Amino acid sequence: MSDAWAAKPLVAVLAAPHPRARIFAAESWQELTAAFDVHDLTDEPDRLDDLLPDSFAVVGQPDLPRERLERAPRLRAVLNVEGNFYPNVDYDACFERGVHVLGCGPAYADAVAEFALGLALDLARGITREDRAFRAGQEHYVAAGNDDAFLLRGAQLGLIGFGNLGRALLPLLQPFRPTIRTYDPWLPDDVLGAAGMTPVTLQDLLSGSRVVFVLATVTAESEQLLGRAELAMLPDDACVVLVSRAPVVDFDALLDEVSSGRLRAAIDVWPDEPMPADHIARSLDRLILSPHRAGGIPQAFHQIGRMVVDDLHLISRGLPPVRMQAAAPELVTRYRNRPVR
Amino acid sequence: MSDAWAAKPLVAVLAAPHPRARIFAAESWQELTAAFDVHDLTDEPDRLDDLLPDSFAVVGQPDLPRERLERAPRLRAVLNVEGNFYPNVDYDACFERGVHVLGCGPAYADAVAEFALGLALDLARGITREDRAFRAGQEHYVAAGNDDAFLLRGAQLGLIGFGNLGRALLPLLQPFRPTIRTYDPWLPDDVLGAAGMTPVTLQDLLSGSRVVFVLATVTAESEQLLGRAELAMLPDDACVVLVSRAPVVDFDALLDEVSSGRLRAAIDVWPDEPMPADHIARSLDRLILSPHRAGGIPQAFHQIGRMVVDDLHLISRGLPPVRMQAAAPELVTRYRNRPVR
Amino acid sequence: MSDAWAAKPLVAVLAAPHPRARIFAAESWQELTAAFDVHDLTDEPDRLDDLLPDSFAVVGQPDLPRERLERAPRLRAVLNVEGNFYPNVDYDACFERGVHVLGCGPAYADAVAEFALGLALDLARGITREDRAFRAGQEHYVAAGNDDAFLLRGAQLGLIGFGNLGRALLPLLQPFRPTIRTYDPWLPDDVLGAAGMTPVTLQDLLSGSRVVFVLATVTAESEQLLGRAELAMLPDDACVVLVSRAPVVDFDALLDEVSSGRLRAAIDVWPDEPMPADHIARSLDRLILSPHRAGGIPQAFHQIGRMVVDDLHLISRGLPPVRMQAAAPELVTRYRNRPVR
């Protein structure tokens, strides 16, 4: 396949919303430009039209309607470096033409998983809350501040959604020997069971979990998946860790439950970002507030660049990509995630 | 052995500093009293002298000099439920007479390990710091607040001390696939190597670790083990998680390094508890402050009670105890831990 | 998608070379026929032509040239239940039309991985050899028969190929804390490194491994991958476990090395099956002989049926399949495996 290019295969890079250097560390960029004829179109995106006829791959998510794709007969891959798939690309046209549509979701998974575990441990043990008290001169030493503390060891945990995030989180949870109930309507029970979890309905998950990790992406089906009624199924003093997408939860209902003292929660994704300055969430004691920081850390961004380089190498050698995530034709048009910028 | 008691073996309980119910959940207490002739001396500790001649075991840490032990010919075990061994017991006399001297350290290990991991994740990701910023209306969304965030995955970690705490923490760290350097002068290299860690000198540990977990107990040798010179060996922006005992570290030096911005730290044990209201530590941004809460949670206390019951059962059946930790004659008089109350 | 069928979606089943009941346990078959309009064409394969115009899926591997596929406008999936992809299907035509091409390789992976570990332990410890000696009255007790025995714990292991088999084998090897060198030219180094292995060249793998697991499939590139020169790179007394495909190895060279006493080997796949009755392999003492039994056990076959049912359910609900393995367009025509029957 690589021999189809007299010289090096042409790769057009439109890394927005990222500055290019955020995702390509110097070493990765060097490796990329050594092997490919790379055109960085960050500051001149319109030049893409000129390049498409010779393009081997597009890194980024520019508008790619069918007619534009038809002008790119040698295109082998569109590599999304943003994390969400938007409808400005004609995915069906890609699939028909055998163009790989690749996503970078897995690059964020470790970062989100570690963060989610950190939030869960914080909810279970009151780390943030007691640090606040300590700074205010109101700390409680030893047993006095630990009435509501509990171990993750042996705890009843629930995972809502078992995609990239769940697969990265699961091994971090396993040494705690928890019971894990998982709800994912896109996966057969045997898949969850073979991974050591109990497949359950959403209702059984909620009513039986001390800590619930909300890891589901947003689709028509999952919007407001956790409404007021569902949240009410959680046992008293349960903990909700929300790190995927805000619309999965009825936000007001969740804050009400936290405000009333019935639930604890840690929230990394918000209905509006930034949140209003006077929003009640900012003052809730049983809440951990995080401004959408779970995934976007330097190592995750650089991981995207590494994955792009590795997969372009493979595709140019006539091999399938293995590091980025192939978009499923059935799902790529379902996601309703908003841009995160 | 059990047949030596015509009736049930006599067990004297002096649970101080704990209220008895803190360590014995109802079920454990019921099981204990069903199998043994239990005398709760919490409110009348002086009655111990009357009971010693018939005592099978003492739960707690009353004064037990040699002359008192000599008046307890049937004594088989002293079960310390406090966590530290104090010199008010003549341990040599116990060992000579074949009296088990048992400690409850393992009961706290899971709680401390989970807490330590939570602190490390918080230091790596700024959870507490950004929650504080969010409440102050100064949060930074997505990449903006993540410049100094890093993954535990693949990180260089250091463990100072590999006793109960280290053994509980290690499996929680392993799924992050870190490199773990460990310093423990009480253990041969092969023990550390077989557990998947690299045995190193303290210097190599400090100079090569991004996150250091201080897990060592206090002895004459370990006091001020981490002095100003040792802390200076840590790489810039390294993180210190201190959860064992404050005297292991030169506290002023540690706070200086945090205050200057060179190190991050999370501290659960303090030179004075409570700390002075105006102490500088209360205002340091790169510090997580925790008022000695890592170990003393309800599940840990109840675990002590379970361990006492299980081991008394075993000893009364002529079997060795397996749940509490047998005090080593070589070490029991070395510890310099202060009471935690 | 499912509503496109007025009634239940039509599924044509041609399970050959398996008897249908080998892959579909009663429960699976019941579940399949309850949800789909199933036609078992085992005994009348020619009826497929009549059914193709309405077929939702074909289970099996009948001839499917482009012209036949064009007569199946509603076809969504071809589910291969044999384990190898043969050129009697026009895969490009499938991909262009968005027809899932699914393989059952993962169903065998656990069975092969357990078998491979069993063979490795047998080679390391001489289980089969000493059982033979015991039956002949020539057993050696205790240390006497153990001169060449070694532990997998901490051993230098090599994996040639890291596909389905390697991924199933890796977790079984990890508790032995071995060093694992892996060679797989289809995978970037970071994939192998992230899984805890060291990516190496074939030469470095061979020269540094005490036990080599040959797990690669047969392509033009991998035929005779282990020739006489490569086998000579193995250290003295190294062990070769061959469980993927015989043509990957120069068979005569391997037997020569075993015959001479320089290597030990366990072989599950043979250049001819059955092997000639008088073949020298049958008498080699340092060889474990296994007649292609690693993968084809009842649980593996039934797993295929479960995967078919689960994935047909998902596809009929408009979701991507997750249990069988999607054939990669780049690879599906490369395999040179012979039928196993």
Added chain:
Amino acid sequence: MSDAWAAKPLVAVLAAPHPRARIFAAESWQELTAAFDVHDLTDEPDRLDDLLPDSFAVVGQPDLPRERLERAPRLRAVLNVEGNFYPNVDYDACFERGVHVLGCGPAYADAVAEFALGLALDLARGITREDRAFRAGQEHYVAAGNDDAFLLRGAQLGLIGFGNLGRALLPLLQPFRPTIRTYDPWLPDDVLGAAGMTPVTLQDLLSGSRVVFVLATVTAESEQLLGRAELAMLPDDACVVLVSRAPVVDFDALLDEVSSGRLRAAIDVWPDEPMPADHIARSLDRLILSPHRAGGIPQAFHQIGRMVVDDLHLISRGLPPVRMQAAAPELVTRYRNRPVR
């Protein structure tokens, strides 16, 4: 403590039944002799009497009645390098005097655990049996020989005894995600539960296990623990892996069950060693015969030497030993194991 010796502490070595070099690799011996005043009494055991007054430690298991121990006032440790404790040592006298009584059982545990897993995989898959058939020209290819093959993955396993062997075996079994039932009357349920196993009665273990690992040592209580009635509780076609001590099982009953075709078994320890040349066991098809080879491999023997050196170092530094196993006063006189030579 080390300063009590003007020169180097005196260590008397009586390694029998081992040749000294079997347990002390050259490096270990060099390290030992560099740090201690070592007297190898292998060929002159009677010299021990001369050395006892100055001895710091005795490596081996010579006769040590109380009167002899009383002539060794500086003795700190007796390090048994044989694996079993015999009644020729007055253990009570050791304990009263604070002399460490150390066993080398853990040195064999990895070797036995790996061997036991190899036997279990062989029983489950018929490796040895089909190798035999292949050599006889009667092999069955692919599915034909696999009717009774099963996976350890997800299987019902039973552990009888959870001491050194069980603790070494457990992590090797865990990646198979089995259900593990364990019977050990010396351990509280919580210990087994915390390790991820289900504590059960012997009856429940037997009736619910597909593969039973017999790992118990011999005491008055465990002799014939598995009698004819107990073996009859096993489900049809269950597998017995016997690697601890023969007297734990009614041997004739076990062979009857194997001979009748109801059970499969792998046996490493025998009531008589060597077994009679004409014993029926030698011809049973569903039996794997192993001449007591599970533990005694070169790496295990050398591990003993390493443990001795490491623990002598620790003791001489005033620290507790950590590598060898401290004999429990309650148990050391209970074992009824015969010498293995």
